[in-house]
Every structure is written in C-alpha cells, then in structure tokens.
Amino acid sequence: MVFQYSKFFTLLLVFSFYSSGALGLTLEESFSSALGIYQSDKVNDSKYQQAIEATNQARSLYFPVLSAKGSYLKQDEALTQKAVGLNLTANLFNGGKDSDKLGNFKVDEVIIKNTKKLDQLGIYTEVVEAYFNFLLNLSEVKNLDLLKKQSNERVLEIKKRVQIGRSRRGELLQAEAQLASVEAQLINGEGLYKQALEKLILLTGLSENKIKEATLENLLDIKPFDEYLQLALSREDVENKQLEIEKFNRNLTIAKNHLMPKIDLSSNYYAYKDGSTTYKNADWDVGVNLTVPLYEGGSSRSQVKIEVEKKLTSQYQLIDLKRKLTVELSSRFEAFKRYRDQITPFDQALDRARKSYEETLRDYRLGLVTNLDVLTALNLYLDRKRDSEKTQILAVLSKKQIEVAAGILP
Known part of the structure; x- marks a missing residue:
C-alpha cells in the first residue's frame, strides 16, 4: 500500500512538471518580459533617429547655402569700405564624395536596425539558457525530494522489521546512510535551484510564483539542417559585416577621389555698398572657384591603403563569422539529434527500472532479497527517471539553441 501511494505520487509529479497548462509560464512570455526590462530597444531606436538625421544632414550638402553678409573695412589713407547683402555658395563638383558619404549614412540606418535585432537575439539567448537551467534544477530538486521520501519510507519500514526480528541492524544502517546521502x-x-530561480527573476522581472509555473513545451520535429544554415548565413550580423564592406568600398572611392578638382560657386547681392574701389555701382557678382590639389605629402595615398586594409579585414572577418555560425549550428543540430534519439530508450529504461523496483520490493517483503538489493533498485529507478526528464529538457533546449543560431526569435 505504501508503494502504491509512492507510485501515484511519482506519476503525479511527472505529469505536473511536463504538462503545459494554459496558465503555465512559457519561454516566449519570459523573453517578452525580459525585453521590457532591458533598454537596448530604446537605445537602438535613439541611434536610428540619429542616423536618419545624419542622412538628412548629408543630403543638405546638395543644396546651396544662403547667408546674410556684412563687411566693414578701414585702411590707412583709404576710403572706408562698407557693404551689406546676401551671399550664396554652392558646391558644383567634388569628385562624387558627397554621394558616397550619403550612401554610407543610409547604410548606417540599416546597420542600426539590424543591431536592434541582434541585441534582442542576445537577450533571448540569455533567457533561453536561464529558463532551461531553471527547469533542469527544478526537475532535479523534485526527483531528489522524491528519492528522499522513498528512502525515508525504507528507513521507517526497516525499523519496524528490526523490532520484530525480520531484518538485521546492518540493513537499517544501510537505509539510514542512503537517506543521509540523499539529504x-x-x-x-536546492541551492542550485534557488540560484537558477534568482537569475531568471532578475533577467525577466517576473515574480517567483510566476516563474515556478514554467512549463516545458512539447518536442516537435525540426527542419532540415540546410534550411537552418541558410537562415544562419543571412543573419543580421552577417548582413552588417557585408554592409561594412560596402561602406569601406565607398570610403576607398572617397579616398581615391580626394585628388580630384573641386568646383564651387559663389555669388553676392549687395543691398548697400559704400566706399568700394572697384565696381562701386555693381549690385551683384558671381564667381566660380576651381581648386586642384597638387601635393599633400602622400596623405591621400596613405588613406587609400588604409581603406584597402580595412576592407580586407572585414572580408576576412566575414569568412570567419560564417564558419563560426556553421560550426555552432552543426554542433547544436547534432546535440539535438543525440538527445532526441535518447528519449525513447530512456523512457523504456525508466519503465523497466520502475518495474524492477516494484518486484525487488515485493521480493524483499517475502524474504527473497536483501535491503541492499532494494536500495540498488530504488537508486536505479530514480537515476533513470532523472535521466529521462533531463534528456527531454536538453532536447528542447538544443532545439531552441538551433533557432538562436539561425537567428529565429519568438
């Protein structure tokens, strides 16, 4: 009768841990709560607005600049010159540098958008690790608590048997040693569980009671490896590195065009002019300035070399990034398959270990086996139960890590 109660209690624990009730806390809810705590979205939104204004600022270079202008000049034994009017200047040609700079500012907008997604992915990675670490420790505490209760039942039963002379004192000491070890x-x-719980609370901002409702989702099959790899190689960090190379290409063009001539337009309209020694009756003037760099001590040439090396550095980093993502995804994928394939054998082992414990306990009460056999069967049963639950949790964790490596958010 005692064992039947223990069996029912065990099944109840397993059901309550793995059932995903409507009120249970999900990984997606934990991630959503964590996003509300972190300020990274607000930071990136602010940076994005800065990038938009930087782009608008770059566009302004295509428009002329109109200024109010006043001058007063007094020279020794010369007429005092005074003038008030408007001045208009415009850049007519500078080797296409303004166009390339504008292109880089537009790229910065895309990079910041991608960075926002990458920061969210980083938060999700932390939440995934903390969430499943909590589930692992929760499962371990429940199983150890169950082992403690069943070990205590063994101690109580053997004490009664010792009193009536049906068991030896040594068997009682074995059971008490088992109980002390489990405690x-x-x-x-429990210490590891509290540590995992506290981390998840700090990470998500959720209450302890809410986190204790954490559930394990059903293990669904996954897509082929190539589909995840395609997603991983098009992640935002890969795109950002490609955009960085694009920026260096423009910077290289800007550096090469630095020696190109520059043509500027300058025009004045005089509302008032007095004391001018030349064209004193003219109300306006217009002129074009041509500037041709002849010698800068090798500065432009060095800048070209710098941009070439920066571009090469980014290209090498892109190759390494893609290789790193491929290796990480492959490792996660193999881990998932390994854990998934262990689930059925562990479930079968758990079923047999439970039946073995039942039979061994029955044989002990008939005097066919020793208490050591019962303790061995009990430990085997609980070990297989822990293995089974841990493998299921790690399988789902591996699946989530595959999605993270592929850049998939909830």
Whole structure:
C-alpha cells in the first residue's frame, strides 16, 4: 500500500512538471518580459533617429547655402569700405564624395536596425539558457525530494522489521546512510535551484510564483539542417559585416577621389555698398572657384591603403563569422539529434527500472532479497527517471539553441 501511494505520487509529479497548462509560464512570455526590462530597444531606436538625421544632414550638402553678409573695412589713407547683402555658395563638383558619404549614412540606418535585432537575439539567448537551467534544477530538486521520501519510507519500514526480528541492524544502517546521502544531495540541489530561480527573476522581472509555473513545451520535429544554415548565413550580423564592406568600398572611392578638382560657386547681392574701389555701382557678382590639389605629402595615398586594409579585414572577418555560425549550428543540430534519439530508450529504461523496483520490493517483503538489493533498485529507478526528464529538457533546449543560431526569435 505504501508503494502504491509512492507510485501515484511519482506519476503525479511527472505529469505536473511536463504538462503545459494554459496558465503555465512559457519561454516566449519570459523573453517578452525580459525585453521590457532591458533598454537596448530604446537605445537602438535613439541611434536610428540619429542616423536618419545624419542622412538628412548629408543630403543638405546638395543644396546651396544662403547667408546674410556684412563687411566693414578701414585702411590707412583709404576710403572706408562698407557693404551689406546676401551671399550664396554652392558646391558644383567634388569628385562624387558627397554621394558616397550619403550612401554610407543610409547604410548606417540599416546597420542600426539590424543591431536592434541582434541585441534582442542576445537577450533571448540569455533567457533561453536561464529558463532551461531553471527547469533542469527544478526537475532535479523534485526527483531528489522524491528519492528522499522513498528512502525515508525504507528507513521507517526497516525499523519496524528490526523490532520484530525480520531484518538485521546492518540493513537499517544501510537505509539510514542512503537517506543521509540523499539529504546532502538535496541541500546542494536546492541551492542550485534557488540560484537558477534568482537569475531568471532578475533577467525577466517576473515574480517567483510566476516563474515556478514554467512549463516545458512539447518536442516537435525540426527542419532540415540546410534550411537552418541558410537562415544562419543571412543573419543580421552577417548582413552588417557585408554592409561594412560596402561602406569601406565607398570610403576607398572617397579616398581615391580626394585628388580630384573641386568646383564651387559663389555669388553676392549687395543691398548697400559704400566706399568700394572697384565696381562701386555693381549690385551683384558671381564667381566660380576651381581648386586642384597638387601635393599633400602622400596623405591621400596613405588613406587609400588604409581603406584597402580595412576592407580586407572585414572580408576576412566575414569568412570567419560564417564558419563560426556553421560550426555552432552543426554542433547544436547534432546535440539535438543525440538527445532526441535518447528519449525513447530512456523512457523504456525508466519503465523497466520502475518495474524492477516494484518486484525487488515485493521480493524483499517475502524474504527473497536483501535491503541492499532494494536500495540498488530504488537508486536505479530514480537515476533513470532523472535521466529521462533531463534528456527531454536538453532536447528542447538544443532545439531552441538551433533557432538562436539561425537567428529565429519568438
């Protein structure tokens, strides 16, 4: 009768841990709550607005500049010169540098948008690790608590048997040693559980009671590796590195065109002019300035070399990034398959270990086996139960890590 109650209690624990009730906390809800705590979205939104204004500022270079202008000049033994009017200047040609700079500012807007997604992916990665670490420790504490209760049942039963002479004193000491060992393991397990719980609370801002409702979703099959790899190689960090190379290409063009001539337009309209020694009756003037760089001590040539090396650096980094993502995804994918394939064998082992414990306990009460056999069967049963639950959690974790590596957010 005692064992039947324990069996029912065990099944109830398993069901309550793995059932995903409507009120249970999900990984997606945890991530959404974490996003509300972190300020990275607001930071990136602010940077995006700055990038938009920088682009608008670059566009203004295509428009002429109109200024009010006044001058007063007094020279020794010469007429005092005074003038008030408007001045208009415009850049007519500068080797296309303004166009390339504008293109780079537009690229910055895209990079910041991508950075926002990458920051969210980083937060999601932390939440995934903390969430599943909590589930692992929760499962471990529940199983250790169950092992403690069943070990305590063994101690109580053997004490009664010792009193009536059906068991030896040594068997009682074995059971008490087992109970003390489990209590020590439970203390450690509860410490790790509290640590995992506290981290998830700080990360998500959720209450302790809400986090204790965390559930494990059903393990669904996954897409082929190539589909995830295609997503991984088009992640925002890969795109940003490609955009960085695009910017260096423009910077290289700007550096090469630095020695190109520059043509500027300058025009004046005089509302008042007095004391001018030349064209004193003229109300306006217009002129074109041509500037041709002849020698700068090799500065432009060095800048070209710098931009070439920066471009090469980014190209090498892009190759390494793609290789890193491929290796990481492959590792996650193989881990998932390994854990998934272990689920059925562990479930079968759990079923057999539970039946073995039932039979061994029955045989012990008939005097066919020793208490050591019962403790061995009990430990085997609980070990297989822990293995089964841990493998299921790690399988789902591996699937989520595959999605993270592929850049998939909830």
